Amino acid sequence: MARTNKERTEATRAQLVEAARKLFIGKGYADTATPDIAAAAGVTRGALYHHFEDKRALFRVVCEREAEAVAAAVDAATPSGTAPRDALIKGGEAYLEAMQLSGRTRLLLLDGPAVLGRADMDAIDARHGTRSLREGVVYAMREGALSRLLPVDAITALLSSAFDRAALAIDAGGDAEAYGQAMAALIDGLMQAR
Amino acid sequence: MARTNKERTEATRAQLVEAARKLFIGKGYADTATPDIAAAAGVTRGALYHHFEDKRALFRVVCEREAEAVAAAVDAATPSGTAPRDALIKGGEAYLEAMQLSGRTRLLLLDGPAVLGRADMDAIDARHGTRSLREGVVYAMREGALSRLLPVDAITALLSSAFDRAALAIDAGGDAEAYGQAMAALIDGLMQAR
DNA sequence: CGAATAACATACAGGCTGTATGTATGCAAT
DNA sequence: ATTGCATACATACAGCCTGTATGTTATTCG
Numbered sequence: 420m421a422r423t424n425k426e427r428t429e430a431t432r433a434q435l436v437e438a439a440r441k442l443f444i445g446k447g448y449a450d451t452a453t454p455d456i457a458a459a460a461g462v463t464r465g466a467l468y469h470h471f472e473d474k475r476a477l478f479r480v481v482c483e484r485e486a487e488a489v490a491a492a493v494d495a496a497t498p499s500g501t502a503p504r505d506a507l508i509k510g511g512e513a514y515l516e517a518m519q520l521s522g523r524t525r526l527l528l529l530d531g532p533a534v535l536g537r538a539d540m541d542a543i544d545a546r547h548g549t550r551s552l553r554e555g556v557v558y559a560m561r562e563g564a565l566s567r568l569l570p571v572d573a574i575t576a577l578l579s580s581a582f583d584r585a586a587l588a589i590d591a592g593g594d595a596e597a598y599g600q601a602m603a604a605l606i607d608g609l610m611q612a613r
Numbered sequence: 614m615a616r617t618n619k620e621r622t623e624a625t626r627a628q629l630v631e632a633a634r635k636l637f638i639g640k641g642y643a644d645t646a647t648p649d650i651a652a653a654a655g656v657t658r659g660a661l662y663h664h665f666e667d668k669r670a671l672f673r674v675v676c677e678r679e680a681e682a683v684a685a686a687v688d689a690a691t692p693s694g695t696a697p698r699d700a701l702i703k704g705g706e707a708y709l710e711a712m713q714l715s716g717r718t719r720l721l722l723l724d725g726p727a728v729l730g731r732a733d734m735d736a737i738d739a740r741h742g743t744r745s746l747r748e749g750v751v752y753a754m755r756e757g758a759l760s761r762l763l764p765v766d767a768i769t770a771l772l773s774s775a776f777d778r779a780a781l782a783i784d785a786g787g788d789a790e791a792y793g794q795a796m797a798a799l800i801d802g803l804m805q806a807r
Numbered sequence: 808c809g810a811a812t813a814a815c816a817t818a819c820a821g822g823c824t825g826t827a828t829g830t831a832t833g834c835a836a837t
Numbered sequence: 838a839t840t841g842c843a844t845a846c847a848t849a850c851a852g853c854c855t856g857t858a859t860g861t862t863a864t865t866c867g
Contacts, residue, residue: 422832422833423833423834424832424833424834424843424844424845427832427833427844427845427846428844428845431845431846448727449643449728452822452823452824453823453824453825454822454823462846462847463846463847463848464824464825464847464848465845465846465847465848466845466846466847468824468825468826469844469845469846469847470845470846473824473825474824474825529726529727529730529731530727532723532727533642533723533724533726533727533728534643534727536723537723537781537785538785566798569794569795569798570788570791570792570794570795572791573779573782573787573788573791573792573794573795574795574798576778576779576782576792576795577775577778577779577792577795577796577799578775579778580774580775580777580778581771581772581774581775583774584770584771584773584774585767585770585771587731588767588770591731591732593767594764594767597764597766597767598764598767598770598771600763600764600767601763601764601767601768601770601771602771604760604763604768604803605771605799605802605803607802608799608801608802608803608804608805609798609799609802610802611802611805616863616864617864617865618812618813618814618863618864618865621813621814621815621863621864622813622814625814625815646853646854646855647854647855647856648853648854656815656816657815657816657817658816658817658855658856659814659815659816659817660814660815660816662855662856662857663813663814663815663816664814664815667855667856668855668856
């Protein structure tokens with residue numbers, strides 16, 4: 420099987436990321452050992468440390484990929500043209516649903532911030548999840564549904580955080596209905612305030 | 614120096630907890646090693662593992678103590694008799710201020726949930742921080758300032774999460790003014806919704 | 808006062824991370 | 838096509854850390 424170098428690299432990296440994703444999601448960052456990752460990927464630790472600077476770097480790539488997947492699900496649920504409030508509500512629901520998949524909440528909401536730090540995690544979020552939420556907020560302001568006097572980034576961060584907590588709570592067996600209702604109340608309340 | 618056993622135990626435990634607190638706050642959970650903790654406390658690792666089941670158990674005690682201190686600061690800022698809205702606003706401000714101390718945000722908002730898990734961390738919060746917030750929400754409902762139809766626990770959790778994020782953002786150099794404004798908007802919005 | 812127990816200290820085993828070194832495979836130039 | 842080099846790995850090693858097991862000293866209690 421004569422493979423070009425680029426093919427080898429891409430294949431190996433993909434296998435490592437996928438194996439790491441499964442383990443990080445299943446057992447969390449701390450309980451996942453690099454020997455396990457390498458074994459699951461069918462390579463040795465040498466390959467892992469050749470392609471990634473350290474365990475955290477691999478973890479970061481996994482987080483980025485997963486955050487992207489979640490953002491894609493949210494975007495799909497909020498086609499352009501949706502009314503401001505509907506966009507926020509529908510987007511929120513899609514987010515909560517996407518986060519229920521396997522152990523995404525632990526990966527993105529617990530291990531991610533702790534391992535990479537809030538700053539790095541915010542950067543990842545800004546590229547994916549938070550981005551669409553912020554657009555929703557700005558859109559609502561432009562439409563007059565939300566007071567233009569409010570600080571956009573702070574509002575976005577707070578809403579994002581509330582969504583995150585709802586996702587965690589539901590994942591832990593909380594009442595999805597109640598959290599959906601609470602999120603709607605938060606959003607509707609904001610839209611009335613001016 | 615003839616000391617009773619109870620005195621010895623209390624003194625040693627206190628030294629260990631204090632030393633651990635400083636290190637956990639300064640370097641985070643993962644980068645703090647038990648040999649360092651023991652050395653800083655002036656004992657050996659033997660003493661540490663005699664008094665605590667493992668590193669996590671010690672960490673849990675530190676979190677509990679620190680959460681208690683934060684809750685005390687919040688309670689002090691919201692004397693009984695304060696109007697519902699004022700209680701939430703003032704309490705929130707006191708919370709944000711108390712969380713700025715040293716590395717409390719990392720301890721309680723990043724490492725805590727990741728190391729102990731959301732469930733355990735929620736239990737700690739329920740005994741301290743969230744408790745007073747929940748009381749504020751219930752109080753506001755009773756006074757009619759907040760719709761009684763809303764799910765209390767979900768609302769409390771979401772507000773709590775928003776406060777947490779504000780604390781993290783401010784700690785990371787964010788605009789405290791903007792976050793205070795955003796929090797007020799969230800609270801006022803909720804109170805108008807019915 | 809002696810036996811039992813609690814409060815430590817010391818020693819050890821296993822595992823994990825990151826690095827250094829060795830080997831083979833693709834690649835590029837002559 | 839062969840030679841030389843870089844890339845993609847595999848193997849081996851050093852250091853550290855956690856948790857436990859064992860040993861020692863200080864209390865407590867009959």
